[in-house]
Amino acid sequence: MTAKIKNKPTGRVTTLSGLAKHLGLSPTTVSFVLNGQAEARKIAPETIKRILAAAEEVDYVPNALARGLRQKRTHAIGVVFPHLKGDWAHRITQGIAEGLGDSKTVPLIVCHYGSGELERELLRSLVERRVDGIICNPLADGFNRYLQVRDRGVPLVFLGDAPKGLDAISYAAWDPAAVGVAVRHLIELGHRRIAYLGVRDSRTISAARRRVYRDTLEEAGLACSRRDIVLNEPGADFEAPVRQLLAGPDRPTAFFALYDDIAISVLGILRAQGLRCPEDVSVATIGDSPLVSAPGHQITTVSCPVEEEGKACAACLEQIIQNPKRDPIHRLVPGGGLVVGRTTGPCPS
Amino acid sequence: MTAKIKNKPTGRVTTLSGLAKHLGLSPTTVSFVLNGQAEARKIAPETIKRILAAAEEVDYVPNALARGLRQKRTHAIGVVFPHLKGDWAHRITQGIAEGLGDSKTVPLIVCHYGSGELERELLRSLVERRVDGIICNPLADGFNRYLQVRDRGVPLVFLGDAPKGLDAISYAAWDPAAVGVAVRHLIELGHRRIAYLGVRDSRTISAARRRVYRDTLEEAGLACSRRDIVLNEPGADFEAPVRQLLAGPDRPTAFFALYDDIAISVLGILRAQGLRCPEDVSVATIGDSPLVSAPGHQITTVSCPVEEEGKACAACLEQIIQNPKRDPIHRLVPGGGLVVGRTTGPCPS
DNA sequence: ATGAAAGCGCTAACAT
DNA sequence: ATGTTAGCGCTTTCAT
Numbered sequence: 001m002t003a004k005i006k007n008k009p010t011g012r013v014t015t016l017s018g019l020a021k022h023l024g025l026s027p028t029t030v031s032f033v034l035n036g037q038a039e040a041r042k043i044a045p046e047t048i049k050r051i052l053a054a055a056e057e058v059d060y061v062p063n064a065l066a067r068g069l070r071q072k073r074t075h076a077i078g079v080v081f082p083h084l085k086g087d088w089a090h091r092i093t094q095g096i097a098e099g100l101g102d103s104k105t106v107p108l109i110v111c112h113y114g115s116g117e118l119e120r121e122l123l124r125s126l127v128e129r130r131v132d133g134i135i136c137n138p139l140a141d142g143f144n145r146y147l148q149v150r151d152r153g154v155p156l157v158f159l160g161d162a163p164k165g166l167d168a169i170s171y172a173a174w175d176p177a178a179v180g181v182a183v184r185h186l187i188e189l190g191h192r193r194i195a196y197l198g199v200r201d202s203r204t205i206s207a208a209r210r211r212v213y214r215d216t217l218e219e220a221g222l223a224c225s226r227r228d229i230v231l232n233e234p235g236a237d238f239e240a241p242v243r244q245l246l247a248g249p250d251r252p253t254a255f256f257a258l259y260d261d262i263a264i265s266v267l268g269i270l271r272a273q274g275l276r277c278p279e280d281v282s283v284a285t286i287g288d289s290p291l292v293s294a295p296g297h298q299i300t301t302v303s304c305p306v307e308e309e310g311k312a313c314a315a316c317l318e319q320i321i322q323n324p325k326r327d328p329i330h331r332l333v334p335g336g337g338l339v340v341g342r343t344t345g346p347c348p349s
Numbered sequence: 350m351t352a353k354i355k356n357k358p359t360g361r362v363t364t365l366s367g368l369a370k371h372l373g374l375s376p377t378t379v380s381f382v383l384n385g386q387a388e389a390r391k392i393a394p395e396t397i398k399r400i401l402a403a404a405e406e407v408d409y410v411p412n413a414l415a416r417g418l419r420q421k422r423t424h425a426i427g428v429v430f431p432h433l434k435g436d437w438a439h440r441i442t443q444g445i446a447e448g449l450g451d452s453k454t455v456p457l458i459v460c461h462y463g464s465g466e467l468e469r470e471l472l473r474s475l476v477e478r479r480v481d482g483i484i485c486n487p488l489a490d491g492f493n494r495y496l497q498v499r500d501r502g503v504p505l506v507f508l509g510d511a512p513k514g515l516d517a518i519s520y521a522a523w524d525p526a527a528v529g530v531a532v533r534h535l536i537e538l539g540h541r542r543i544a545y546l547g548v549r550d551s552r553t554i555s556a557a558r559r560r561v562y563r564d565t566l567e568e569a570g571l572a573c574s575r576r577d578i579v580l581n582e583p584g585a586d587f588e589a590p591v592r593q594l595l596a597g598p599d600r601p602t603a604f605f606a607l608y609d610d611i612a613i614s615v616l617g618i619l620r621a622q623g624l625r626c627p628e629d630v631s632v633a634t635i636g637d638s639p640l641v642s643a644p645g646h647q648i649t650t651v652s653c654p655v656e657e658e659g660k661a662c663a664a665c666l667e668q669i670i671q672n673p674k675r676d677p678i679h680r681l682v683p684g685g686g687l688v689v690g691r692t693t694g695p696c697p698s
Numbered sequence: 699a700t701g702a703a704a705g706c707g708c709t710a711a712c713a714t
Numbered sequence: 715a716t717g718t719t720a721g722c723g724c725t726t727t728c729a730t
Contacts, residue, residue: 015707026717031709042715061501064477065423066707069414069722076478084439084458086639090432093460106474109433109458111442125455128413129425152410290435295645364723375701380725391699415723418706 014060023054030055034062068130077317078126079109080119080136086289088306092159095310096135103318105132120145127152133317135159140201140234155320157329159313161205168328170320172312175332176208178302182284183216183256185300185338190347191254191282192222195245197238197266198258200231206258213256228252238262242269246281253347254282260292263299267343278345288339298341305335363409372403379404383411417479426666427475428458429468429485435638437655441508444659445484452667454481469494476501482666484508489550489583504669506678508662510554517677519669521661524681525557527651531633532565532605534649534687539696540603540631541571544594546587546615547607549580555607562605577601587611591618595630602696603631609641612648616692627694637688647690654684 020030025047032041033051054060068074079096081089089109096107108131112118116139123145126134133155138146143163149156150169158171186194196213199206210229217224227248230241245252257263263285270277277283285292286302293299316329369379374396381390382400403409417423428445430438438458445456457480461467465488472494475483482504487495492512498505499518507520535543545562548555559578566573576597579590594601606612612634619626626632634641635651642648665678 016709017707027708028710028718029716032716035709044715047715059497059501061473062477063418063479063707064474065414065418065479066722067709069412069418069724070707070709072722074414074478076474084433084442085436087434089438090434090460093433094462097462106459106471109460110455111439111446111458113443113446122455124410125413125425128411129423130412130414148408152408291639291643294640294643296643297645365725366723376724377702377726378700381700384725393699396699412723415706416725418708419723419725421706 014058016060016062019051019054019058019060022058023050025051034060072130074130074132075104076106076108076129076131078122078129078131078134078136079107080122080126080134081109081111082114082119082137082139084109084111086291088289091306092137092310092313095307095312096314098307099311099314100318105318107135107314114139116141116145123149127154133157133321135313135317137161138163138203140203140206153324155317155324157313157317157320160309161201161203162330164202164204164207167330170316170329170331171204172309172316172329172331172333173205174304174309174336175334176205176212177332177334178286178304178336179209179212179256180216181302181336181338182286182300183213184220185340186254186256186282186284186344187216187220187222189254189282189344191252192347193228193250193252194222194254194256195228195230195252196256196258197230197242197262198232199234201234209258238265239269242266243273246273246275252281254284254344257283257285260285260287260289260299260301263301263343264291264297267297267299277343280348282344282347284344286336288336293339293341298343300341300344301339303336303339305333308333308335363407365409365411368400368403368407368409371407372399374400383409421479423479423481424453425455425457425478425480427471427478427480427483427485428456429471429475429483430458430460431463431468431486431488433458433460435640437638440655441486441659441662444656444661445663447656448660448663449667454667456484456663463488465490465494472498476503482506482670484662484666486510487512487552489552489555502673504666504673506662506666506669509658510550510552511679513551513553513556516679519665519678519680520553521658521665521678521680521682522554523653523658523685524683525554525561526681526683527635527653527685528558528561528605529565530651530685530687531635531649532562533569534689535603535605535631535633535693536565536569536571538603538631538693541696542574542577542599542601543571543603543605544577544579544601545605545607546579546591546611547581548583550583558607587614588618591615592622595622595624601630603633603693606632606634609634609636609638609648609650612650612692613640613646616646616648626692629697631693631696633693635685637685642688642690647692649690649693650688652685652688654682657682657684 016030017027020027030051033048038048110122112122135157137159156169160173162171214224255266263283266283270281275281284300288303292301312331312333365379366376369376379400382397387397459471461471484506486508505518509522511520563573604615612632615632619630624630633649637652641650661680661682
């Protein structure tokens, strides 16, 4: 009797040890060859050939679970999106793929549809699966969840924004300066009252955008009244606040919309009010979803270097994975030019 | 000296065995409690409480790699998309999430941007990671890759279409009958020559759609000429063939476009030719991307039950995972009503 | 009601 | 130039 056989020699030889036994070699040798370390270990060319041939023949597929368990590295990262709507996620993932370069790391995308509870579960699942790191477009209320990921020792990079006060965690995001580009464009057209339509959001970049809006107005010597800043709850309708702004005396002649969908809804509201755009009121936004530039809209916007954002995140994450003790990286991706559409024009006098 | 300590009792007790040692219990007991099997194993309530408390305290996170290795089940499925553009992937994944129900299975999304080579790598990676199954929107030329997945014993379900001849693999797709709805609409408007603008594609559903087109014409007693069927290479421009069709004598009065982007490009070509839509030529398509219904277009279309497709795929995959030996499932998801836009009208006489 | 122990498939010291 | 071996962290039969 031979020693106890651990890996059952079933018909389909699927394990590395099985392959080794089959060839009368040790798992070590097979492992080294299959991982391209044959050179370093000076394996006989003859042996290499035999191993490669056998692996091919039995269609050997390594078990990444076993490997990951052993190596404490999975060569996978998690990418957490709130949704996959529009082209945003597409462009981000393209950027991520580019940023990952040839590192053989696979981005595994998950999506929580805005549910914090689902996000928590997904983050936990990714941590349990021992991904090497996580890129996450954060929800405004996820502070504790992200902290937990961090505490569990998994490298984390925020994409696009970052919960306020979580400076210990890295992020890569679009430079809020883009807001200034849009607002300055409106100012140059002669507008003096430019309303800000945004979302109540305590995150770092969101807050910075509001600040840029205010600073840009001030730099131009314009008053920045609080009532011109509308901050809705996420998902809430802008109809009421916009109507109210338009009803007041000395109404705003221009709107800056923080997101494209806000801009589009404003266009509808203006039409319903019998106001022409841009003759009566101008509308500008930032970001470039296909809808913004669609023939029906052609909204003036500042184009967003979406891919660059993704790329920066991936590059950043790789650095942290390489050196987990390093200081957090906070990167603002600049760029995106003004795209003048049909929704901005000179201030009516 | 105690027996050799396997799990190093470092500061952070992170493993199950570590936890057990910490509590003076066996891994067995801890494992059962942590997996909700306490009842079945009649663990003392007191013990349960202690374990749960300790797990909480040290923030124990199970290692899914180890569990998967042991159980041969990862509670994850792979979802392979060519791209995440538009709302399609979003709606599909929503459907998948719904179809997965409360099965605690996580869909891991990957994306190959149309590259067969990348698709091969991703499929292999998913297999190596031992996902429980894969949902894949197949490329037209991926026959061998999909067969390989199958041969490696991983449950696979095609989403939206299936390579011809791969009947051994399950699929869930939108019922090609939708084509008939669009074409019949054009026929009812009096059109006699309706051109078909599609893509050269040997997949099952793609071919079935062409058949439905022909059958629908024949049922109405209309001739179905070969020159009215344009099958482009994927990505190729429709300008030349459409111009040619329009230039001929007795030109088509209506176009059926297989995809929304084709329809949109046709709209542009017509305009460039000085033809009005729908007064001179009608255009209809199937599917509902936001662009189709955008105010600039409003193309007549048959809406697609995208979420239902995803849901059907997930349900199908779960069945196969449950019983891998069962016959392949081929499911056609019906539905989607005609949405009459501004691009179809009565046939000009 | 709880524990001992084997082993999932792989890698990487450490031999020889 | 190749082999031995000890785990990675978990589940699960079989004991007690």
